[in-house]
Amino acid sequence: MTPSIAAVSHRVGRSATRWWRSIVPLMLTIVVAASGTTAAASDREEALAASPQILVVFSDDPSQSWIREMTDGMNVVTDERTGNAPAWYFEYLDALRFQDAEHEREFGAAMRDKYRDRRLDLIVPIAGNAITFVAAAREELWPDAPVLAAEYGGAGTLATIASQPKTLTLAFEYGLPAVLATVTQVFPDITGVAVSYGVSAAERRRESGVAADVRKAGLDLLEVSAPTLAGLVERVARLPERTVLFLAGGQIDANGRALPTWRMCETLSQAANRPAIMIGSQFLGCGIVGGLMRDYTKIGTIIGEHALAAASRPDAASETVPFSAIATLAFDARQLARWGVAESRLPADSLVAYRPPSLWRDYHREAMIIATAVVVQSALIAGLLYERRHRRRAETESRRSLALAAHADRRVAMAALTGSIAHELGQPLGAILHNASAAELMLTADQLSRDELREILHDIRADDDRASQIVQRHRAMMQKHELERRPIDLHAVVREGVALLAHDAARRRVDVDVRLPETPCVVSGDPVLLQQVVVNLVTNAADAMIQTPPVRRRVVVRSESGPHTVTISIRDYGSGLPPDVKPHLFEPYFTTKTEGTGIGLTIVRRIIDAHDGTIEARNNSDGGATFRFTLATAAHGAVAAQAI
């Protein structure tokens, strides 16, 4: 497709117009932007001023997973009306590791310095230590800022701040009863809960509400504690039957150093002889079984939403959030397998994570596509294999049918030669008889010399050999024979073939002139079938000369060697191939002879084909026709010449 000149110029014109259209606003933008840098800065301040600025104070250090989850949850909160997100400031009291009053004081001072020039619209302390800190320090640090105190560990500490002015509270139902209910559903034989608070006294204090909930659920409470993690490991490995291990704490060790909770969970749940549970859903995967768990991201979002409301609306109120709003029902498939829990026993809507990778479940579209591709490919391969087998079978069939047809053809050919077989055999047999009779006569006449007797016996033996050769030769041609290929001397095969016909040829007064070099010519082939080719072609040549005067009835058999091929030519001196015959020469049942079967040349062609050779027939310029077949010679030295 070549666009016309007009079309091209039109397109050029249009794009030029566009260029001018787009460059004007671009330039305007640049001008405005350059002149308005200070304006943009004030815009941002306005935007900040518009959205509430909220300071969140966490009790624990920011590396704890639930803290990260909560900040993630808060960060997604945006004001639906303005589309603005609050400006969050996050601070971490790290109270478990820094427990003295001095620390809280220094922390407070740092806060004061840090937020001196910031307007804070709301202070949000989350959980015990943060709440008590804010309750105590707000007067000094943020006298005007309202407070939203959030507690997810139960309502315990909220009481210390709830009564203060400009204070809202947000309590999250602890939900341990529901958690335990789920546990007993999944492990129906459970009678007790082993609670591990970790190795620090602070945590044990913090999680003291657990014991009451366990008892309320009608389960035995077994507190598992040890001064070191190693001690805990030993304890949890020998828990009584029918208990679950509840990992309620474990953030710090006895020396106040932070423990990676995930690692603690991995170690303990791995060592435990009973299933372990934890309250935070973010621990699913560390080795706990799962069940109902708190989703701290959801908690963060709810705190964020309430904080936004508290900062921007005067009607915001204190609230208690039910456990169901923040609970996630999830299990670890590996642990279910470890404790022999069938997935069918899980509550409805349970999420099962960490299933062993299953192509079908996880990537079923892709799996489907791949499976389809595999099926299609397999079908294709199967098809090709079938085709190949079919072809091979057809080949075998064809070889077998060739063998059968060739055998049938040989029988016909040999049947035609039976007369000459008898006659041929008659020669040596007659000679033997005459020799024997001569010896007898000589004996009778007492004229037999030793030398003469020896000579006679020698001749008898020679004639006997000749007779068996004739029988051999004919028998080989009469026998059924599967196509085989082995190194053979083609010249010997040709000579044998001609020898078979010698007598018949003589009877028909055809002189078969074999002009083959003495040197063997090795090809890979089937001696019987190639001999049949020679027999058929020579017979054919002889048949072609029925109308020829006997003195001119001659068949010349020659061999011409190429670099990698050998060509055997068989020429007759008959009337040649009529033009209408030539194209049908090798077709089955095509014959010009009254007694021919019409398969002789077809067999010849098929035998030559089976030897990967070629055959052609041509009329000679000086009368008669010549058939030539060419075969590849065996690689030099690869095969020794073998007698047939």
Add this chain to the structure above:
Amino acid sequence: MTPTVYVVDDDEGIRKATSRLLTAAGFAVSTYPSGDRLLAELPPNTPGCIILDVCMPGLNGLELQVALADREDRPPIIFLTGHAEVPDTVRAIRSGAVDFLTKPIDPSALLEAVERALAQDARDRANREHHRQLVARYDRLTDRERQVFVRLIGGQLNKQVAADLHITERTIKLHRARILQKLDVDSMAGLARFAVEIGVEPRQSTS
């Protein structure tokens, strides 16, 4: 001259064995690998017989027989054949084959056949010799004597012959005596036999 058995066969083994058998039986044997060779080398007028394979490359048995027929001496031929083909057999016997043996050839049958053939040849040769002598004697007759001869053997009386030839009866008598002398016969019956033997047509009286 010893009669010779001429063996023609393209098969050397057969040739050698047959030759050996015949030699052992006391015959002189000469062998030839082909009919052509025999035709070329057969010495003229030698007593003997030919053993010939009907089926041979080149000149076959029957063709050789035809070729031999052109010769003055026709040695009898024993044909050997693998499978007696009736038309060939008929042709061969018509052409004067003495025997037609079918392979495998029984040695004694062959020897008997050879004996017969040689006997036949001897007879043939004697007959041919006899005939040759008769013809030679006949050739001695003058034209006038032959005219008288054919009339006499036709049963004419002397005076009928005389009238026929317009000569005197006495002259006829002289001619008759000369004819009997020349042909070496002693009676009119002998004269008639001679005429039959050499195939002279008698001449009946025209009057």
